[in-house]
Amino acid sequence: MSSEERLIRYCRIDTQSDPAHEDVTPSTAKQFDLARVLETELKELGLEDVTLDEHCYVYGRLPANTEKNVKTVGFIAHMDTAPDFSGTNVNPRIIENFDGNDIALNPEVTLKMEDFPWMRELKGKRLMVTDGTTLLGADDKAGIVSIMEALVWLKEHPEFKHGAISVGFTPDEEIGNGPKYFDVKKFNADFAYTMDGGTVRELADETFNAASALVTFKGFSIHPGEAKDRMINAALAAVKFAAMLPAHEVPEHTEGREGFIHLHNMEGDCESAKLSYILRDHDGAKLEEKKELIRKTADYINAMYGTEVCTCTLRDSYRNMKEVLDQHPQAVDTARAVMEELGLQVLNTPVRGGTDGSQITFMGLPCPNLGCGGGNFHGRYEYCVMEELEMAREVILGIIRHTAEAEA
Numbered sequence: 001m002s003s004e005e006r007l008i009r010y011c012r013i014d015t016q017s018d019p020a021h022e023d024v025t026p027s028t029a030k031q032f033d034l035a036r037v038l039e040t041e042l043k044e045l046g047l048e049d050v051t052l053d054e055h056c057y058v059y060g061r062l063p064a065n066t067e068k069n070v071k072t073v074g075f076i077a078h079m080d081t082a083p084d085f086s087g088t089n090v091n092p093r094i095i096e097n098f099d100g101n102d103i104a105l106n107p108e109v110t111l112k113m114e115d116f117p118w119m120r121e122l123k124g125k126r127l128m129v130t131d132g133t134t135l136l137g138a139d140d141k142a143g144i145v146s147i148m149e150a151l152v153w154l155k156e157h158p159e160f161k162h163g164a165i166s167v168g169f170t171p172d173e174e175i176g177n178g179p180k181y182f183d184v185k186k187f188n189a190d191f192a193y194t195m196d197g198g199t200v201r202e203l204a205d206e207t208f209n210a211a212s213a214l215v216t217f218k219g220f221s222i223h224p225g226e227a228k229d230r231m232i233n234a235a236l237a238a239v240k241f242a243a244m245l246p247a248h249e250v251p252e253h254t255e256g257r258e259g260f261i262h263l264h265n266m267e268g269d270c271e272s273a274k275l276s277y278i279l280r281d282h283d284g285a286k287l288e289e290k291k292e293l294i295r296k297t298a299d300y301i302n303a304m305y306g307t308e309v310c311t312c313t314l315r316d317s318y319r320n321m322k323e324v325l326d327q328h329p330q331a332v333d334t335a336r337a338v339m340e341e342l343g344l345q346v347l348n349t350p351v352r353g354g355t356d357g358s359q360i361t362f363m364g365l366p367c368p369n370l371g372c373g374g375g376n377f378h379g380r381y382e383y384c385v386m387e388e389l390e391m392a393r394e395v396i397l398g399i400i401r402h403t404a405e406a407e408a
């Protein structure tokens with residue numbers, strides 16, 4: 001079976017997660033459909049201690065075949081697909097020798113190069129695309145394929161000496177619960193990689209620091225005709241609050257290492273109102289400043305009304321994994337060395353978001369993120385570059401080789 005056939009097979013299994021059931025893991029029972037397949041395949045590939053637990057986490061371990069004392073390296077990918085777009089009846093198609101022009105996914109839907117200009121650079125490549133009615137699911141089934149294909153290669157090459165290799169497949173990444181029941185102890189690796197990025201040149205060791213703010217407003221609603229000097233309009237207080245935050249520090253005006261405060265939901269009337277924000281910054285100190293700004297703005301609103309109209313609840317979500325990865329450089333250094341050896345121009349840009357690895361890193365397992373050749377995730381324009389998917393397998397094998405050559 002080729003990478004391509006394997007990817008098609010996994011993509012056809014519907015594993016969409018569902019935020020409406022985020023209190024249960026997995027959020028959808030159908031994620032077990034893929035988990036069971038992977039459990040069986042890991043056993044067939046000779047892995048030991050293969051388990052599928054009640055929360056739909058699959059673990060396996062390929063034992064070392066060297067006497068040398070070497071570190072255990074791990075690889076992780078997620079099984080679910082994004083709730084944003086249908087993952088039912090995925091019908092992938094291969095485009096041979098892509099000509100760099102628009103791709104008609106079906107008679108009504110066209111993937112236009114003017115919308116995704118970077119795709120022109122993929123001219124000459126072999127692309128997997130959708131039929132325009134679903135997402136593809138290369139996020140993150142391409143990650144699973146890269147790991148499985150590396151294991152297949154290892155099985156076919158018993159002469160290749162390596163240390164122990166831990167493998168983990170997780171549910172519900174797309175609804176933010178991937179690491180929730182991830183058992184770092186059972187996984188038992190010295191460092192690991194989430195195979196969950198875009199281009200195979202991607203080596204991500206830096207994510208946002210993230211927090212959320214829920215700002216609530218309590219009004220005093222009375223008949224507008226008798227409201228003079230008495231009414232407190234909560235909706236209006238919320239509008240004032242929102243207008244006081246820096247207009248340029250929003251997602252639509254920031255890039256690179258610039259953080260933001262993003263109003264993602266608001267509701268309200270005269271009686272009560274609510275603003276929901278997410279706060280992001282690669283710099284931990286700057287994130288603290290953003291939290292302080294929210295608190296101070298709330299104080300200002302209260303001072304303005306002369307009574308406690310506004311209350312804010314701040315919550316930390318995840319932290320920039322670079323903080324920890326810099327203390328344990330082997331994971332990033334090894335990947336970088338391997339990618340350079342393979343002639344890949346390493347793309348080490350800070351992720352403007354989080355990865356499962358950022359939480360797993362803070363659970364004690366250093367875990368940068370690597371790409372497997374997919375793009376345009378979470379929608380019908382998703383694609384995967386087959387050459388890059390195969391290269392992702394080479395990156396994994398290179399990391400295993402480097403780790404086996406280094407002293408533990």
Ligand SMILES: [Zn+2]
Nearest residue numbers: 139140173196
């Ligand atoms: Zn993903």
